[in-house]
Amino acid sequence: MKSLRVFLILALVFGSSAFASQKPAKPSRKPAQVRGLRVEVQIGDRRSVFDVKPADIKGKYVMEFYNNAGKRATRPLTPDDYNYLLKKAQKLQGENNKREFCPQKFIRVVSSSGEKTGCDGAQNVLAKDINGLVRLLSYIL
Amino acid sequence: MGILIIAMLLGIAALASVPLECTDLAKVACRPGDRSDGTGTRYSRSAVTQRSMKAELAMRAKLPGLVSDFMKEPGSLFLRNIAAEQFGIDSEDCDSSDKTVSQKCQSIVNEGMVELVANSLFENAGPAKSRPVGLMGVDSIIGHKKYTEFAKGLYLEWMKQSSDQERTGPIVDRVFEDILKDYPAFIDSLPLDEQMKKKMKAKIASIDTEIKPSCSDIGGFNYNVDPNAFYFPTTQEVHFCPGTLMNTDSEFTIATALGHELGHALDGCFIAMDGGVYSYPANDPLQLTYPIPNVVSCLRGATSLDIQSRAAWTEAQGVGGGAQGPGAPRSYKYNSGSGKYGSKAPKSAAFDLTNCVQNDQIAEGVSDWIGAELAARYIKRRAEQLKLTEQNRRDGWANANAHLCDWKIPSTTYDTHSSGEKRINAILMMNPSIRTQMSCPPDSKPENYAYCDPNAPVLRGGYGTFDSPSGGNIGVPMNLEVIIDDESEATTESGPVIKRGKREDK
Numbered sequence: 001m002k003s004l005r006v007f008l009i010l011a012l013v014f015g016s017s018a019f020a021s022q023k024p025a026k027p028s029r030k031p032a033q034v035r036g037l038r039v040e041v042q043i044g045d046r047r048s049v050f051d052v053k054p055a056d057i058k059g060k061y062v063m064e065f066y067n068n069a070g071k072r073a074t075r076p077l078t079p080d081d082y083n084y085l086l087k088k089a090q091k092l093q094g095e096n097n098k099r100e101f102c103p104q105k106f107i108r109v110v111s112s113s114g115e116k117t118g119c120d121g122a123q124n125v126l127a128k129d130i131n132g133l134v135r136l137l138s139y140i141l
Numbered sequence: 142m143g144i145l146i147i148a149m150l151l152g153i154a155a156l157a158s159v160p161l162e163c164t165d166l167a168k169v170a171c172r173p174g175d176r177s178d179g180t181g182t183r184y185s186r187s188a189v190t191q192r193s194m195k196a197e198l199a200m201r202a203k204l205p206g207l208v209s210d211f212m213k214e215p216g217s218l219f220l221r222n223i224a225a226e227q228f229g230i231d232s233e234d235c236d237s238s239d240k241t242v243s244q245k246c247q248s249i250v251n252e253g254m255v256e257l258v259a260n261s262l263f264e265n266a267g268p269a270k271s272r273p274v275g276l277m278g279v280d281s282i283i284g285h286k287k288y289t290e291f292a293k294g295l296y297l298e299w300m301k302q303s304s305d306q307e308r309t310g311p312i313v314d315r316v317f318e319d320i321l322k323d324y325p326a327f328i329d330s331l332p333l334d335e336q337m338k339k340k341m342k343a344k345i346a347s348i349d350t351e352i353k354p355s356c357s358d359i360g361g362f363n364y365n366v367d368p369n370a371f372y373f374p375t376t377q378e379v380h381f382c383p384g385t386l387m388n389t390d391s392e393f394t395i396a397t398a399l400g401h402e403l404g405h406a407l408d409g410c411f412i413a414m415d416g417g418v419y420s421y422p423a424n425d426p427l428q429l430t431y432p433i434p435n436v437v438s439c440l441r442g443a444t445s446l447d448i449q450s451r452a453a454w455t456e457a458q459g460v461g462g463g464a465q466g467p468g469a470p471r472s473y474k475y476n477s478g479s480g481k482y483g484s485k486a487p488k489s490a491a492f493d494l495t496n497c498v499q500n501d502q503i504a505e506g507v508s509d510w511i512g513a514e515l516a517a518r519y520i521k522r523r524a525e526q527l528k529l530t531e532q533n534r535r536d537g538w539a540n541a542n543a544h545l546c547d548w549k550i551p552s553t554t555y556d557t558h559s560s561g562e563k564r565i566n567a568i569l570m571m572n573p574s575i576r577t578q579m580s581c582p583p584d585s586k587p588e589n590y591a592y593c594d595p596n597a598p599v600l601r602g603g604y605g606t607f608d609s610p611s612g613g614n615i616g617v618p619m620n621l622e623v624i625i626d627d628e629s630e631a632t633t634e635s636g637p638v639i640k641r642g643k644r645e646d647k
Contacts, residue, residue, distance in 0.1 A: 045369060045558065047556070048360040067361055070554055078275075081275070085276070088280070103410075103411075134281065135283055135284075139261060
């Protein structure tokens with residue numbers, strides 16, 4: 001009986017240490033799927049975020065907005081509006097602007113076609129198109 | 142017993158006589174109502190709303206005439222046709238095949254344009270408006286170059302009306318010029334070698350001496366009403382948005398705001414721009430070797446701004462756990478170059494400006510600290526010139542950062558700034574010169590904050606674990622560890638080596 005107890009204890013100790021030595025499996029990191037559209041605008045100390053969201057379970061599309069001055073807003077979108085905004089974001093062409101050149105004045109767009117960054121006020125095609133997208137989002141607001 | 146009671150009463154009386162500005166400046170700053178300080182006034186929210194609404198109403202009244210004139214211009218013909226297609230789509234009067242737009246159609250188009258322009262100009266001023274046309278239609282108009290130029294002109298016109306720029310503009314220019322002149326003396330006061338001082342002064346000398354009063358109105362903010370200012374490192378320009386002057390014309394506020402923006406020229410991140418002043422060693426995770434490292438270290442502590450990096454903040458939100466709470470040893474983690482918090486830059490190129498500015502509050506923290514030093518110098522001189530009273534000076538320093546009371550950051554969002562309360566109480570209120578200007582008794586310093594003294598003992602080249610939480614000016618214990626957030630490899634070959642050690646007390 002005593003030997004059985006010793007055996008059980010040993011089994012527990014070795015079993016647990018063997019278990020502990022196993023490295024926890026790393027969660028597989030899949031590229032995040034972007035649905036909808038996020039636009040972040042940084043001008044000086046001010047930061048605003050526009051989230052264009054895909055349809056919820058009720059089939060409604062919305063644009064959510066917040067900024068670091070405490071403003072929050074939600075605006076309804078029609079399916080046409082939503083698709084138009086997404087297409088406009090996906091069509092953004094050109095080399096990403098380097099944020100080193102505009103760390104205090106830039107706009108970042110994240111959509112299913114990746115991330116695009118434009119310097120506010122810059123005259124390159126991407127920056128101008130991104131600026132146009134933000135003006136449209138601001139209009140909806 | 143009687144002596145004890147008398148001593149207690151005296152103690153209570155002494156406490157009661159300490160002005161609140163000396164123990165909780167933020168509380169005074171955030172009190173509602175207008176507050177004049179002898180140099181100007183910080184206006185209450187309701188006063189600002191009234192002024193902006195008045196300016197908006199005046200502008201709204203002008204819009205129909207301005208739009209009508211604009212649409213009549215020969216250069217607007219193409220835009221007019223686009224607008225007629227959009228606004229007149231349901232009207233027989235606006236048959237787009239008809240090249241001559243009828244008078245009735247013109248008025249439909251003009252009404253639509255007025256609504257469109259008003260929506261762009263006054264986006265923060267009223268409730269959401271009905272959209273006259275579909276989003277694609279709106280885009281075809283507001284994306285047109287002619288429209289953009291027109292809207293920009295209207296914005297500038299409104300800016301002139303709303304911000305009283307003719308009166309306040311020269312004040313801003315004067316304060317800016319004076320602070321720039323003070324900057325070299327401030328650099329001289331720092332514990333730096335002569336070569337570093339020379340480089341810093343050269344950088345300050347190349348700052349554009351003309352302040353930029355215009356700010357774009359993009360992104361849901363309207364800088365005719367919303368205060369904002371920023372330093373643009375590539376051009377070395379300071380932008381000061383007119384909305385700032387809607388809220389205040391106090392020189393305390395203007396000096397603090399401009400001091401902060403000028404502070405960015407030497408902050409932990411922008412100091413490395415232009416290559417002349419300072420280059421971070423490849424193995425420096427951020428600013429371990431910043432020229433005044435003890436200020437940086439102090440600002441990171443809980444007795445000051447309690448600065449957070451994005452990675453540490455993310456961890457505090459529950460990703461990866463981590464000790465929390467005031468005074469708790471914190472792990473300040475900085476990503477050395479690659480992975481989800483960092484850039485795609487190789488690890489050896491540890492310094493990355495974008496990540497420095499966006500992923501660490503230190504740039505703003507150092508700018509707050511420098512800003513307070515510069516503003517204190519300016520105001521000290523100005524207060525003597527204007528013979529400001531003690532109460533003026535207390536009110537003025539309460540006005541200086543009062544706009545931060547409206548600074549609301551969603552708890553789920555990382556912001557590059559520390560909380561407004563800390564920016565006021567830990568920086569302005571703890572500055573020795575400002576305390577003297579407010580006639581704060583020496584023993585009235587709150588225990589939970591400390592001034593970040595540039596002459597405090599330095600642990601240059603690495604902030605280790607500080608055993609004493611109350612150790613002088615340095616702040617809370619802080620473990621600094623460098624994480625390499627790269628799944629494929631975690632080598633320290635090119636990464637920084639952090640020395641851990643105890644801070645030596647003075």
